[in-house]
Amino acid sequence: MATTRIGLDQLPPAARAAIEKHTGPLLTVKETTEGFNSEIAARITSTTGTWHIKGLRTDHPRAWTQHREAAVAPFLTGLAPTLDWHVETAGWDLLGFEALNGHHADYAPGSPDLPEVAALLSRLGETPCPNIELRHAEQRLERYATRPDDLRHFAGAHLLHTDLNHTNILINDRAPHSNRVRLVDWAWATRGAAWLDAGYWVIWLIAAGHTPASAEHWATEIPSWHTAPAEGITAFAAANANIWSEISTSDPAPWTSRLAAASEAWHTHRMSR
Structure with a gap:
């Protein structure tokens, strides 16, 4: 079953602040519709870069998928986007991947x-x-x-x-x-x-x-x-x-x-x- 998608603006302030520790203040947020497993899925930009972010509440039944992606990411050079950061705070588990074009x-x-x-x-x-x-x-x-x-x-x-x-x-x-x-x-x-x-x-x-x-x-x-x-x-x-x-x-x-x-x-x- 697909997971209900929410906007990045619905994250608790502490979770948003944790993201911006890695990115700096966000300039743009473009929600994405592909995929079925994430509550949060968006392309974000700041003055320092662009990322694809995906996230689930830490009490979500499929929260394990976030940990699986974080664990396997270092071994996927040249096969998958790089995982730049992983934060878990304020009840949210969030992954920040390099943004891909194509x-x-x-x-x-x-x-x-x-x-x-x-x-x-x-x-x-x-x-x-x-x-x-x-x-x-x-x-x-x-x-x-x-x-x-x-x-x-x-x-x-x-x-x-x-x-x-x-x-x-x-x-x-x-x-x-x-x-x-x-x-x-x-x-x-x-x-x-x-x-x-x-x-x-x-x-x-x-x-x-x-x-x-x-x-x-x-x-x-x-x-x-x-x-x-x-x-x-x-x-x-x-x-x-x-x-x-x-x-x-x-x-x-x-x-x-x-x-x-x-x-x-x-x-x-x-x-x-």
Whole structure:
């Protein structure tokens, strides 16, 4: 379920003051609408810089996502925006990231962004998993796997993002071509098999209009995908069909229905092979 968004002006004065200790007096605040997990999400500027700020109340049920993002951020150089500051005060947990310019990735068939996303996920697959507390993929998928034995396919020691919504990929058209794509929102960072992020991408590609075969073709551009056993991919497709069926039933919305249909189409494709 989406979290209710509030304006930065509704923060307690002490929380606002804590932010300005890092930024100086704010000149502009532009609230952002993307994302579902934050109560506070805005692009802020001062005379010293520009940041993207996101925050939750410290008693929010998903406050742990703030700590997860803060813990993983130092290990994501070249993959994600830099975390410049983290404050927790006056009942609020607030993260200040470097502000990125650019557009959200277009996942549609034929999009010029697709090779760049594949390259980003390839770089992520080469990134060592930090020794921090992370949930394990087999734990997250345990309730949804068709058979308990399927879970062995999802286990591994690699760092995963797991939320490949196109709004979480930012492409800076003004940056050097080899270093202009960033993956944001690491709240669901996970430890697991290296190929799983390519699998999560497949579902979003199908939701954007690809056939399951076309989506899997793009996954083959990511080296880790080739380490996945066929039965593991099928098990992963089945588990995600169950996940999105549950999500779309409890939170019926056009986007959840689209993901449920996409994941079911992939599962059907895998079962017909």
